[in-house]
Amino acid sequence: MIGKRVHIETWGCQMNIHQSEGLAGVMLAAGYEPVDRIELADVVLFNGCMVRQKAEEKVYGRIGAVMEEKRRRDVTLGVGGCLGQVHGESLLKRFDAIDFVFGSSGHDSVPDLVERVRARASRVAACGPPSGIDETPFVRRSAVQAMVTITEGCSNYCSYCIVPHARGPMRSRAPEPILREVEAALDAGASEVLLLGQNVNAYGRDRPEYGTFAALLARVAGTGIRRVRFTTSHPRDMTDEVIDVLASAENVCRHLHLPAQSGCDRILAEMNRGYTVDRYLEIVDAVRRRVEGLNVTTDLIVGYPGETEEDFRRTMALIDRVRYGSVFAAKYSPRPLTRSVRVEDDVPESVKGERLERVLLRQRRIALEENRRFIGREVEVLFEGAARNGGTVGRADDHRTVVARGGTIGQFAAVRIEGATTSGLSGAVLIHQR
Ligand code: SAM
Numbered sequence: 001m002i003g004k005r006v007h008i009e010t011w012g013c014q015m016n017i018h019q020s021e022g023l024a025g026v027m028l029a030a031g032y033e034p035v036d037r038i039e040l041a042d043v044v045l046f047n048g049c050m051v052r053q054k055a056e057e058k059v060y061g062r063i064g065a066v067m068e069e070k071r072r073r074d075v076t077l078g079v080g081g082c083l084g085q086v087h088g089e090s091l092l093k094r095f096d097a098i099d100f101v102f103g104s105s106g107h108d109s110v111p112d113l114v115e116r117v118r119a120r121a122s123r124v125a126a127c128g129p130p131s132g133i134d135e136t137p138f139v140r141r142s143a144v145q146a147m148v149t150i151t152e153g154c155s156n157y158c159s160y161c162i163v164p165h166a167r168g169p170m171r172s173r174a175p176e177p178i179l180r181e182v183e184a185a186l187d188a189g190a191s192e193v194l195l196l197g198q199n200v201n202a203y204g205r206d207r208p209e210y211g212t213f214a215a216l217l218a219r220v221a222g223t224g225i226r227r228v229r230f231t232t233s234h235p236r237d238m239t240d241e242v243i244d245v246l247a248s249a250e251n252v253c254r255h256l257h258l259p260a261q262s263g264c265d266r267i268l269a270e271m272n273r274g275y276t277v278d279r280y281l282e283i284v285d286a287v288r289r290r291v292e293g294l295n296v297t298t299d300l301i302v303g304y305p306g307e308t309e310e311d312f313r314r315t316m317a318l319i320d321r322v323r324y325g326s327v328f329a330a331k332y333s334p335r336p337l338t339r340s341v342r343v344e345d346d347v348p349e350s351v352k353g354e355r356l357e358r359v360l361l362r363q364r365r366i367a368l369e370e371n372r373r374f375i376g377r378e379v380e381v382l383f384e385g386a387a388r389n390g391g392t393v394g395r396a397d398d399h400r401t402v403v404a405r406g407g408t409i410g411q412f413a414a415v416r417i418e419g420a421t422t423s424g425l426s427g428a429v430l431i432h433q434r
């Protein structure tokens, strides 16, 4: 009798997290019971990330843990996602512990792969070119927020980025299944929907009959769900129509995650980002004019090949100018298959580390100053879970994290803000809503 307990671990972006919800859904439909530790599992699935070398190494570390367990008993290990897609069969050669490799799409075939590997006691790499969009049942991690895929893959080919190679070209999903999924989430009690894609505002470019992102966003807002979020937007594809919807639909949250990557035009051109700093700022200013209290967040890369101190200072100047709510910054990491891997990674590791520190320090200072402005104000919060040190944690409409006394998970409440840190706000519930 083959055991049917599955443990899934995930690394990487929200798309990967959401794909693991699908993976959990297909395994459940195939009769598997989810467990939360390798030691309890008959099947272990790793949904890995390749975006930086470090992300890759974390997965390799965990393969070692399964290897240990395999010395004691029979466990089947599948490794996939972007990591499986890019490395394919070579992972089988490199790690004896891996029984099968799966890719970044077609996750509905994973239960069959498990059966195949177990029945024939052979190892397989099953990762054809990424295609379509997985329409799978989900086991959602959150009852409060539903993630809904609107595009898969990316056609941007930023010079440093492996995503287009690991996930294939951008494929837009038809509006009907998207809207059906939002309605279903609403019926199941979700209060918030997060529309997902590597470049959401390019939605429909491959399928003009699906309409634009702005039209889709308006339709999703029209379902009446209390909050609509979306990520990630690309500055090159930002349109006035999207700004119109952000400004006019009350349930579209006042948060724009707009990765800048660098504050230097020369580096942006090298990165193939398709905009200048001026254009980026034009977008930020235009949205801020229309949406009061908009929180802008970003991704930055430091130490890109050829980045001088002068170039880096431009990135620091951008941080000062925009005053981001939060910044996700990383040291440049050369990735296989990308264009920039062919260019010498010439910024020393110590300089990358020092630049990253400077970005984080500056950002922390700005975030603290911005967050302090909320003290004494009332903020509407949707509570998502228990806070680590007591109380309940949730998010304000503008994506700021709020820890409060007296909050109830899954509910909205007006919170009086009493404290601010570099990472968020704290306070007490005044009135519960709904
Ligand atoms: N599609 C989104 C975008 O365009 O910003 C994000 C996709 S990527 C998975 C998330 C972030 O990882 C990027 O915004 C970038 O800052 C970072 N990233 C991607 N490739 C990287 C690399 N080779 N080295 C360091 N950071 C990288």
Ligand code: SF4
Pocket: 154, 155, 156, 157, 158, 161, 162, 163, 164, 198, 199, 234
């Ligand atoms: Fe990568 Fe650029 Fe596509 Fe984002 S837009 S996923 S950074 S290639």
